[in-house]
Amino acid sequence: MVNSDRPTMHDVAAAAGVSQMTVSRVLRGDGYFSQDVKKRVADAAAKLGYIHNRLASVQRGMKNPMIGVVLPTLKNHVFTDVLAGINDTLSSLNMRPVFGVSEYSATAEETLVRDMLSWQPSGLILSGLEHTEGLKRAVVQSGARVAEIMDADGTPISASFGVSQETAGADMARHFLARGHLRVAYLGSQGGDDLRAAKRFSAFRDTLLAGDGEIIYERISKAPSSMTLGRDLAATCLQKAEGCDAIYCANDDLAAGALMHCITNEVSVPGDIALAGFNDLPFLAALPQQITTTHTPLYEMGVRAAKYVALDSPDDPPKEALKTRLVIGQTT
Amino acid sequence: MVNSDRPTMHDVAAAAGVSQMTVSRVLRGDGYFSQDVKKRVADAAAKLGYIHNRLASVQRGMKNPMIGVVLPTLKNHVFTDVLAGINDTLSSLNMRPVFGVSEYSATAEETLVRDMLSWQPSGLILSGLEHTEGLKRAVVQSGARVAEIMDADGTPISASFGVSQETAGADMARHFLARGHLRVAYLGSQGGDDLRAAKRFSAFRDTLLAGDGEIIYERISKAPSSMTLGRDLAATCLQKAEGCDAIYCANDDLAAGALMHCITNEVSVPGDIALAGFNDLPFLAALPQQITTTHTPLYEMGVRAAKYVALDSPDDPPKEALKTRLVIGQTT
DNA sequence: ACTGCAGATGTTAGCGCCATCAACCTTTTG
DNA sequence: CAAAAGGTTGATGGCGCTAACATCTGCAGT
Numbered sequence: 262m263v264n265s266d267r268p269t270m271h272d273v274a275a276a277a278g279v280s281q282m283t284v285s286r287v288l289r290g291d292g293y294f295s296q297d298v299k300k301r302v303a304d305a306a307a308k309l310g311y312i313h314n315r316l317a318s319v320q321r322g323m324k325n326p327m328i329g330v331v332l333p334t335l336k337n338h339v340f341t342d343v344l345a346g347i348n349d350t351l352s353s354l355n356m357r358p359v360f361g362v363s364e365y366s367a368t369a370e371e372t373l374v375r376d377m378l379s380w381q382p383s384g385l386i387l388s389g390l391e392h393t394e395g396l397k398r399a400v401v402q403s404g405a406r407v408a409e410i411m412d413a414d415g416t417p418i419s420a421s422f423g424v425s426q427e428t429a430g431a432d433m434a435r436h437f438l439a440r441g442h443l444r445v446a447y448l449g450s451q452g453g454d455d456l457r458a459a460k461r462f463s464a465f466r467d468t469l470l471a472g473d474g475e476i477i478y479e480r481i482s483k484a485p486s487s488m489t490l491g492r493d494l495a496a497t498c499l500q501k502a503e504g505c506d507a508i509y510c511a512n513d514d515l516a517a518g519a520l521m522h523c524i525t526n527e528v529s530v531p532g533d534i535a536l537a538g539f540n541d542l543p544f545l546a547a548l549p550q551q552i553t554t555t556h557t558p559l560y561e562m563g564v565r566a567a568k569y570v571a572l573d574s575p576d577d578p579p580k581e582a583l584k585t586r587l588v589i590g591q592t593t
Numbered sequence: 594m595v596n597s598d599r600p601t602m603h604d605v606a607a608a609a610g611v612s613q614m615t616v617s618r619v620l621r622g623d624g625y626f627s628q629d630v631k632k633r634v635a636d637a638a639a640k641l642g643y644i645h646n647r648l649a650s651v652q653r654g655m656k657n658p659m660i661g662v663v664l665p666t667l668k669n670h671v672f673t674d675v676l677a678g679i680n681d682t683l684s685s686l687n688m689r690p691v692f693g694v695s696e697y698s699a700t701a702e703e704t705l706v707r708d709m710l711s712w713q714p715s716g717l718i719l720s721g722l723e724h725t726e727g728l729k730r731a732v733v734q735s736g737a738r739v740a741e742i743m744d745a746d747g748t749p750i751s752a753s754f755g756v757s758q759e760t761a762g763a764d765m766a767r768h769f770l771a772r773g774h775l776r777v778a779y780l781g782s783q784g785g786d787d788l789r790a791a792k793r794f795s796a797f798r799d800t801l802l803a804g805d806g807e808i809i810y811e812r813i814s815k816a817p818s819s820m821t822l823g824r825d826l827a828a829t830c831l832q833k834a835e836g837c838d839a840i841y842c843a844n845d846d847l848a849a850g851a852l853m854h855c856i857t858n859e860v861s862v863p864g865d866i867a868l869a870g871f872n873d874l875p876f877l878a879a880l881p882q883q884i885t886t887t888h889t890p891l892y893e894m895g896v897r898a899a900k901y902v903a904l905d906s907p908d909d910p911p912k913e914a915l916k917t918r919l920v921i922g923q924t925t
Numbered sequence: 926a927c928t929g930c931a932g933a934t935g936t937t938a939g940c941g942c943c944a945t946c947a948a949c950c951t952t953t954t955g
Numbered sequence: 956c957a958a959a960a961g962g963t964t965g966a967t968g969g970c971g972c973t974a975a976c977a978t979c980t981g982c983a984g985t
Binding site for chain 2: 266267310312313314315316317319320327335336338341344345348352357358359360361362375376377378379380381398399402403404487488489491492517518521524525543544546547548549
């Protein structure tokens with residue numbers, strides 16, 4: 262409920278004995294005004310507890326310091342890392358993120374974006390490169406600056422800052438082959454909704470099969486990703502997949518959960534079985550063993566995307582593929 | 594950059610051959626209009642890709658489906674759990690959260706809230722009960738509905754949905770005493786900025802000392818909370834605090850990190866040393882041992898707060914203390 | 926035939942702000 | 956010392972939308 266007695270520039274103007282226009286100028290520090298007037302206005306505004314009404318100024322044509330951010334989930338720490346990069350950058354530029362979570366649904370994403378666009382944000386950050394046609398059309402028409410993050414394998418609407426999922430998957434497969442891990446299991450989550458994990462796995466499989474490897478077990482749970490899920494999936498996997506010598510997990514949470522299963526059940530890692538995840542999240546450093554994983558510059562990705570959408574350089578939209586890096590596991 | 598060629602109701606009206614007011618009515622489904630007009634307007638809106646301008650309608654006096662949410666950090670999963678509750682609830686009510694992160698700074702929080710208020714949100718969710726006077730004044734004057742979450746020991750601005758940190762701390766101390774853990778270490782993070790952790794520890798200490806216990810080691814790192822920090826703090830603690838038989842950690846991340854240290858160094862838990870955390874985050878279930886902790890209804894807290902601020906019941910603001918529950922550790 | 930009233934549409938005003946222009950006043954400059 | 960330049964303030968209009976009121980039609984009730 263917006264109180265109707267919230268003071269406006271008119272009220273401040275009356276209290277300071279000037280016109281409303283002068284108050285506007287003083288508060289924005291734009292144009293000419295005397296020191297005397299400046300002080301009177303500042304005092305009046307402080308006394309009344311005046312708060313600027315952005316709705317009105319944006320409507321009038323000012324830039325809206327609002328950036329819409331749509332992420333697939335908050336359950337995976339991956340996105341809180343990206344978010345941190347976005348948030349830190351936008352804060353320093355006096356802009357504010359508005360978040361939405363799509364739960365890996367393209368239609369939910371479209372609804373969310375349409376909703377956000379109704380606030381006339383000056384920018385938008387989306388996850389992944391796959392969106393509904395309706396979303397793309399709405400975004401383009403809105404004139405908001407858009408950046409797509411996370412992925413680099415595909416065609417962005419405009420700018421993109423992501424990593425190549427295919428390269429990451431293929432790199433990991435080559436590592437497996439080099440280490441002689443040929444009988445491999447794959448564990449995933451979110452059903453088929455996590456499209457980036459799917460791309461990764463597809464490239465991983467192709468590369469592995471092109472070598473002498475084989476996927477002897479594959480299980481993509483419908484549940485959202487979590488350490489607990491990873492632990493459970495690993496338990497079933499080790500029971501069913503005889504002769505399996507390595508597990509590739511869709512992400513670090515699953516891999517860490519798998520590691521917990523191994524520790525609890527005294528399965529030696531990587532002696533009995535090798536484990537690999539994806540993202541190189543900070544918490545991996547605290548585990549009893551450093552798991553093999555692919556480092557992705559999550560924070561940096563957030564920073565770049567935020568900078569791009571916040572500033573309005575007229576350059577043509579960059580499509581940057583950030584580098585991933587294989588992190589080899591070891592006992593600590 | 595908001596494109597000036599974004600279609601307005603006027604454009605839709607022209608395309609549909611009706612007045613702009615009629616478009617407004619049709620799109621809101623309010624008042625009278627014929628089926629024929631309804632269809633023409635809907636078609637025109639779809640063809641032009643019309644997106645409603647909320648700025649204008651809120652300015653005109655409509656309720657703003659925006660809720661400001663200020664959290665101390667995203668680095669601790671605690672807040673993403675709360676956030677999930679808030680987000681799910683608001684989504685189902687067609688409202689949108691706008692997030693801000695204060696990094697445990699009261700002045701940053703005030704800046705953030707003032708910023709948010711400039712968008713005329715209809716509600717606000719804040720963390721904790723301690724805020725600057727300026728913030729409280731601004732919030733009250735804004736007329737937005739406010740809910741404060743997390744804490745129950747203090748006086749809220751209006752509504753509050755939190756847990757008693759003091760009760761939780763004291764309960765844990767009683768558990769320690771009952772188990773005969775008398776030589777206790779305490780590990781914390783965020784310097785003195787995490788006021789709720791401080792309240793908890795204070796009550797814990799008082800209760801412990803009132804029994805036969807003592808705090809033989811205390812270390813509150815300035816770093817943000819993480820598993821890695823917990824692991825490092827535990828390492829130093831076990832080295833320095835001779836005869837220590839239990840560690841109370843400010844939260845589950847620290848406690849899990851401490852557990853990782855113990856596993857790596859073959860320190861038996863709880864044989865050699867007992868560990869306790871706070872919050873009962875879901876990932877604890879994946880660890881090789883269930884750590885002792887205090888369960889807090891994080892998601893539920895988010896749900897209740899979101900419901901309160903989203904709906905505009907005229908009841909006087911509820912001040913609810915949600916129940917915490919001690920979770921006793923065990924090996925899995 | 927005349928009221929009455931509901932259905933269907935349009936007109937007007939104004940939310941709070943800022944770009945633009947206009948007015949006036951003070952310096953500076955040739 | 957007039958003219959130009961610059962400092963200081965105010966009046967006006969309009970961004971896109973919706974509440975309130977106005978208008979006009981058709982048709983039921985008497």
